[in-house]
Amino acid sequence: MGSSFGRIFRLTTWGESHGPALGVVVEGCPAGIPLATGDIQLQLDRRRVGQSKVTSPRNEKDRAEILSGVFEGVTTGAPISMITYNADVDSSKYEAIRDIFRPGHADYTYWMKYGHRDHRGGGRSSARETWGRVAAGAIARKILAHQGCEVYGFVRELGGIQMQTFDRDEIERNLVRCPDPVAAEQMVEAIGAAKADNDSLGGVVEVRSTGTPVGLGEPVYDKLDALIGQAMLSIPAVKAVEIGEGFAVTRKRGSESNDGFTVENGRVRTLTNNAGGTLGGLSTGEDIIVRIAVKPTSSVAKPQQTVDKNLNAQTIVVEGRHDPSVCPRAVPVAEAMLAIVLADLTLLNRAARIDWPGEPPD
Amino acid sequence: MGSSFGRIFRLTTWGESHGPALGVVVEGCPAGIPLATGDIQLQLDRRRVGQSKVTSPRNEKDRAEILSGVFEGVTTGAPISMITYNADVDSSKYEAIRDIFRPGHADYTYWMKYGHRDHRGGGRSSARETWGRVAAGAIARKILAHQGCEVYGFVRELGGIQMQTFDRDEIERNLVRCPDPVAAEQMVEAIGAAKADNDSLGGVVEVRSTGTPVGLGEPVYDKLDALIGQAMLSIPAVKAVEIGEGFAVTRKRGSESNDGFTVENGRVRTLTNNAGGTLGGLSTGEDIIVRIAVKPTSSVAKPQQTVDKNLNAQTIVVEGRHDPSVCPRAVPVAEAMLAIVLADLTLLNRAARIDWPGEPPD
Amino acid sequence: MGSSFGRIFRLTTWGESHGPALGVVVEGCPAGIPLATGDIQLQLDRRRVGQSKVTSPRNEKDRAEILSGVFEGVTTGAPISMITYNADVDSSKYEAIRDIFRPGHADYTYWMKYGHRDHRGGGRSSARETWGRVAAGAIARKILAHQGCEVYGFVRELGGIQMQTFDRDEIERNLVRCPDPVAAEQMVEAIGAAKADNDSLGGVVEVRSTGTPVGLGEPVYDKLDALIGQAMLSIPAVKAVEIGEGFAVTRKRGSESNDGFTVENGRVRTLTNNAGGTLGGLSTGEDIIVRIAVKPTSSVAKPQQTVDKNLNAQTIVVEGRHDPSVCPRAVPVAEAMLAIVLADLTLLNRAARIDWPGEPPD
Amino acid sequence: MGSSFGRIFRLTTWGESHGPALGVVVEGCPAGIPLATGDIQLQLDRRRVGQSKVTSPRNEKDRAEILSGVFEGVTTGAPISMITYNADVDSSKYEAIRDIFRPGHADYTYWMKYGHRDHRGGGRSSARETWGRVAAGAIARKILAHQGCEVYGFVRELGGIQMQTFDRDEIERNLVRCPDPVAAEQMVEAIGAAKADNDSLGGVVEVRSTGTPVGLGEPVYDKLDALIGQAMLSIPAVKAVEIGEGFAVTRKRGSESNDGFTVENGRVRTLTNNAGGTLGGLSTGEDIIVRIAVKPTSSVAKPQQTVDKNLNAQTIVVEGRHDPSVCPRAVPVAEAMLAIVLADLTLLNRAARIDWPGEPPD
DSSP: OOOESSSSEEEEEEOOOTSSEEEEEOOOOOBBBOOOOHHHHHHHHHOSSSSSSTOOOOOOOOEEEOOSSTTTTTEEESSEEEEHHHHHSOOGGGGGTTBBBBBTSSSHHHHHHHHHHOOOOGGGSSSGGGHHHHHHHHHHHHHHHTTTTTTEEEEETTTTTTTOOGGGGGGGGGGGGGSSSSHHHHHHHHHHHHTTOOOOOOOEEEEEEEETTTTOOTTTOOOOHHHHHHHHSSSSSEEEEEETTGGGGGSSSHHHSSSEEEETEEEEEEEEOOOOOTTTTTOOSSSSSEEEEOOOOOOOOOOOOEEEETTOEEEEEESSSOOSHHHEEEEEEHHHHHHHHHHHHHHHTTBBBTTTTTOOOO | OOEEEEEEEEEEEETTSSSSSSEEEEEEBBOEEEEEEOHHHHHHHOOOOOOOTSSSSOOOOOOOOOOOOOEEEOSSSOOOEEEEESSSSSOGGGGGGGOOOOTSSSHHHHHHSSSOOOGGGGGGGGGHHHHHHHHHHHHHHHHHTTTTTTTEEEEEEEEEEEEEEEEEGGGGSTOOSSSSSHHHHHHHHHHHHHHHHHHOOOOOOOOOOSOOTTTTTTTBBBHHHHHHHHHHTTTTEEEEEEEEGGGGGGGGHHHSOOOOOEEEEEEEEEEEETSSSEEEEESSSSEEEEEEEOOOOOOOEEEEEBBBBBEEEEEEOSSOOOOOOOOOHHHHHHHHHHHHHHHHHHHTTTTBBTTTTTTOOO | OOOOOOOSSEEEEEOOSSSSSEEEEEEEBTTTOOHHHHHHHHHHHHHOOOSTTTTTTOOOOOOOOOOOOOOOOOEESSEEEEEEEEEESOOGGGGGTTTTTTTTHHHHHHHHHHSSOOOOGGGGSSSGGGGHHHHHHHHHHHHHHTTOOEEEEEEEEEEEEEOOOOGGGGGGGGGTTTHHHHHHHHHHHHHHHHHHOOBOOEEEEEEESSSTTOOOOOTTTEEEOOOOOOOHTTTTEEEEEEEETTTGGGGHHHHHHHHEEEEEEEEEEEOOOOOOETTTTEEESSSSSEEEEEOOOOSSSSEEEEEBOOEEEEEEOOOSOOSOHHHHHHHHHHHHHHHHHHHHHHHHHHGGGGOOOOOOOO | OOOOOOOOSSSEEEOOTTSEEEEEEEOOOTTTOOOOHHHHHHHHHHHHHSSSSSOOOOOOOOOOOSSSSSSSSSEEOOOOOEEEEESSOOOOOGGGGTTTTHHHTTHHHHHHHHHOOOOGGGGSSSSSGGGHHHHHHHHHHHHHHTTTOEEEEEEEEEEEEOOOOGGGGGGSSSSOOOOOOHHHHHHHHHHHHHTTTTOOBBBBEEEESSSTTTOBTTTTTTTTTHHHHHHTTSSTTEEEEEEETTTGGGBBBBBHHHHOOOEEEEEEEEEETTTOOOTTTESSSSSSEEEEEOOOSSOOOSSSEEEETTEEEEEEEEOSOOSOOOHHHHHHHHOOOOOOOHHHHHHHHHHHHOSOOOOHHH
């Protein structure tokens, strides 16, 4: 259970890090959307490793094949199955930890839950699963684009270094996806230093949507906020999520935190956006703003105290080709999850009113 | 859509703040659990207003009736329907805001989504809906208790005042549910001051579980973390959620944030609990630790800038009997949501292994 | 589990035959539909007992109260909760069968599954649960009417007596809801004879839709046929369902059973309707035609061989006020289920195409 | 939507008849089940065409690859993805019918629903999708076998020829899977005659389970009967389903149709099994008995009246390599669906009682 996400636009991912292949099936994508492998690969290339010195040197081509649901370049409404075959897989290194639980990893909990697990590269718990999210997210982006909505993200803080300036154009120009080129340089250095010290760094990733339609979200439990919460906390290594001002809003007074309403070009707008684009769990039309806490990579080559399956104490040093910080690669994954939530809610919203699509009410 | 939560243990709430009644239907509760109205009322009484000078003076008795699913004091496996009739409802005050959008409320977004809404007391978007969560949570607690698991919560910070000491026994002794009696007193004062100033305060609520079974959570999208994220961000006024160290973990290095393993009384334990009781989205057996950001109450009697349905600018002063801070009352609601998530995952976990319940693997 | 039905338009029923009340919560009803208690009661009155000499003499008023989801006479998009309090309940007669399994009833299977059950009047397995289906169906009918679609049903065969003529206007004129007044009279007599003999009769009920939109149904597992199958076989006492020609089509050749296409008034029509209005699991626009087999009432006052909880042999005579044939009352229930399936698929269909609602393709 | 089936044991199929591949993802399979490709292939080989003169001469090897969810020969609890690449695909013959609607096929309804479709070989509506059902069913059988439950099926009637004797061992010995070797021979002849006449035949397939656990099924809408109804009517060409006596029970009296209870070897049994193994929607422990009506193959090489996309009248002759009757191949598909329903309900049943697995109640 748990490998599916979404109500109408629904993805199911499958595959293990060191299995023969992994993939995703996207159900509920509407018919009539032009879709090519290039649309998918564009996003997957942003996620894959081996892009730079700040990421793992593994060589995953991550090439997507579309196996169904698209005919003559256009979606048909049938499930879209996408697959990538695992290459450059070296499982031998994992043999040593077959019976030992790596701190910070799912080894112990999977073993207790299932009694039997694929220990190679984390198996099902590997972040390699996010391949399917990014592939599905590329399709979700198409649904959003159809209505003028777009999603983007960046690294806000890494290893304690915070961005000080914001230039959206800078994001994809540097190795860490930071909109502040100065901070970006410091982050790259910090990653290098942590790596040299056999250690790893965490950080804060922010994702936003622009051109967001009003009214997305389903009260009460499928509030936009709630689904974003599920989506973000389902990403490996994410331990917190905040929307709009998030924790900072708890130190404001109500009169400060409320976003007043105004009219701009005949459309209702808020004067501020402390709420991060949601009210009562529905989108306001302002930018959705989400921040997530990404913990430092659990695989570190420093000795750590642990136990094995026979409950003997062990010291472990996790070797391998790991990202010293997953923040830069978490950006396209978090973007994908936000896009998927918004696309799903967009389709669901069509059932909200008997006269949909109707004029704005009066 | 969106009024249901849970996969096996599944609740559906219904009702508006100023409608005749509201309630909850709980599906998937196993048969064989002793259940009395008193079990439910105990928790509901912790949620209701009118408890003290720090909460709203409304007089909601919130009395629960169990209408189905229990026979001769024991659950039957059939849906458990619980209802409370609204009393002390005064809708006349809302007539003035029928056409005006209150900042910080769902008025505008509901109007845009549905074109038609019950404006009285927030209608469906009212926090009064949480009655059903707490009632359902009382049943979830029974399922948890059956395996020695318990949930509790408290106010960690309110209006910027942070707790400095922790004594679990203090929590229910003071008006704000703070485990630090000194901070509690300051919080009460701060609430009084904000109220006198026609304003409101936010804060941070923490909930925990003890005696948590190992292995709860379903990879990948129904990770324990992810469902907690959805559950908490579905609570009105909650704008952020963190698990374990949350955002603070982003400033640690991997070697610091990883929780090493050890063996204690023949059982695997972690040396620290930075992860807040989850690894790879499954419970580790350590306490689950969750913190949520509660925004200051949106209804404030200070003038605020807004617009009406005709897009005319308006100034609004929201009168009414509102909690100057909902943090103390958010405690039982957040507890209920955590209990519901854990109970649901407990039942789902029974399908994880063909030989369930089996011995711990070896 | 299992008390909910539907994907978007989703009902959850609750309540036992001899509990204090029973009800239904309808989620996913679009906003903007005029809805009054009278709309609901109209259908409920067609279902209730005590209508005539062919039904049980119990006096259930079955009065519906709408508790939520409707404001100023119009649906709001919030869950619609409807309730009826049980009256005229006499549980004392069931005391004698507390420990004995009635043949043809759920007594034994519930006891084995749950270990604890409400034995009074069948408890949760009582056909009284269908109250909520009919109430929800009345709302579904409104969604269908919005697009010119209507559902109706009738008794086709009862106690072996088959209708020979069809006049839709006759259906509600006679006690057994048969469109053939001559056959109707024979059926009434047959019911009387069976009753006098302490026995009961089964029959065949047919339901149809007119003005059905084209394209309702979701390939592959949520085909219109498949959802009708689930809906109909979830009705108590139903043991078979067929669509269009059903079993009879198995004796035709392909060239006979295929419905050829033609054009009528600029619209594609089929020359015949052997398929009963579906092709590939999607509606064709022709009338949906469904027939169900209703078994004879299980409660008969003839001695029957059975056992008790202690596995002792027993002879049982089931006394009580039971319908000698439930066929006439099964009509509004089957209609409701068809309406619910069609309404749900109507809403779901809005997500089928990116450009929905679009022109018919060309 | 609609490409998934099941609550806990849940399959999602994808792929088109003439696309590059098709497959199935099975979620919710418990960990710890030995599973090899051979287990899957065994069942797939029973489904594939080209087996004999009574089936299509197409050469589909239908070879299954397991891509995930199995490690060292044992299931891990992760999704099991299975794929087969389409071979021997010749789409050129379908070019002529790109714009013409074949009677009895989904061409018209898909076109109306989606506006864009893969017309080659029926695309998504092709019965080739059942490959994934049979593959998933092979896994479901393993779950059933774990508790001593087995599923089998056979052709009861074909082209009007009914079986007269029943010998289970005969079923797989003849080309039509009929347990009566004499009737089997007649059926083979009838198929040959229909084929020679460019026509096709329908029939009745029966599937049963033995060793069925008591209590499978979830009241009210997920009754075992109801899920069987959905499962069977989701199979292409199936137009009716009956359980136990089905339509025949409508001509019995209650005293005749009720199955009395007795005790046999310390276990409650029914004296007869008119109900087909269910009471109140839950399994009784007696054999589940299900019959389905399979319509004659829609593709016939006789001229038929139809229209094209421009609403012009057309005459069509559907050439191609089609089974003159799909009944023999429908057997493993229907078996698979019954196995899937029973496996899913088996897992779900673990949540029915707080003390599961408990002793039978007393």
